[in-house]
Amino acid sequence: MKEYSIVMGLFDFIPVILFFLGANLIAADLRGKIRKSAWFCFVAGILLMSLAGTCKAAYKLLYAANLGDFMFLSDQFFPSQAFGFLLAGIGLAVGVSRPQKKLLAVPVMPFVFVMIVGLGVMDSALVFLSRQLKERRAMVLFIVNFFLTLIMGYLSSHEYDGALMNWIAQTMNLFVQLIFYTGCRCLHKAGLADWKPSV
Numbered sequence: 001m002k003e004y005s006i007v008m009g010l011f012d013f014i015p016v017i018l019f020f021l022g023a024n025l026i027a028a029d030l031r032g033k034i035r036k037s038a039w040f041c042f043v044a045g046i047l048l049m050s051l052a053g054t055c056k057a058a059y060k061l062l063y064a065a066n067l068g069d070f071m072f073l074s075d076q077f078f079p080s081q082a083f084g085f086l087l088a089g090i091g092l093a094v095g096v097s098r099p100q101k102k103l104l105a106v107p108v109m110p111f112v113f114v115m116i117v118g119l120g121v122m123d124s125a126l127v128f129l130s131r132q133l134k135e136r137r138a139m140v141l142f143i144v145n146f147f148l149t150l151i152m153g154y155l156s157s158h159e160y161d162g163a164l165m166n167w168i169a170q171t172m173n174l175f176v177q178l179i180f181y182t183g184c185r186c187l188h189k190a191g192l193a194d195w196k197p198s199v
Contacts, residue, residue, distance in 0.1 A: 002063060003163035009061030012170055015177035016053035020046065022177070022184030023088070026126070029192035034095030042095060045088025045118070052080035060166075078115075085118030092125040096197060115153050119146060126183065135190040141183035148176045 023046035031039060059073035123146040130139035155169045 004060045004064040004166065005163065006061065006064045008163070008166060008170065009057060009064045011174070012057035012060050013054070015170070015173040016050055016057060018174070018177040018181040019053065020050040022181035023050075025184045025188045026092075026192070029188055029195070030095060033195060034197060038091045038095035041091030042088050043091070045084045045086070045091055045122075047084075048087060049081050049084030052077050052084060055080075082115035082118065085115050085122060087118070089118035089121030089123075089125070093121045096125050096128055116150065119149055119153075123149075126187070129187060129192065129195065130183075130190075133187060133190040133192065133195060135186050138183045138186035138190065141179050141186065145176060145179045145183060148172070148179065152176050 027039070027043050027046065030042075055073040056077040059070055062068055062070055062073070123142045126142040127139050130136070130142060152169070152173055155172065
């Protein structure tokens, strides 16, 4: 039997909200500044990741409230998150790169590889924007976010039934998304809305 509590289920929504708010800042600042196809790809990725996290948190909450064991809400998390990272990463990288440069095609591999590639590309593009805006704090935050999210990806690939491991994983997730959100806020304050892509 899984050791989920209602408090844990509610707590699980906080990192999802932080990620969505941070990514939404980036999307709003870049709207109209990068190619529409790249912007929509980025937005689709962040929506897919946000939806994946929301469903996983809802699963824990419903389970804790004894309303049912809706495993599909939990099972969708890893593949949805992996492809969300990939979409967001490709969209952001294509959007912030020079128009004449083409992004290499990413081969289809297992979900873990897809998530790492998507995460790496997305965080690399955010580090690139941080360098362009001379925002070192954001650069460091996105680099740290990359490595901590890799650890979170490992934890996400395991289904923990015990409360202690779930609390550890969710506390770390909260910390990781807080770092991401703070980096997004730094970029926003550094003037991302006024950034213009290099031609």
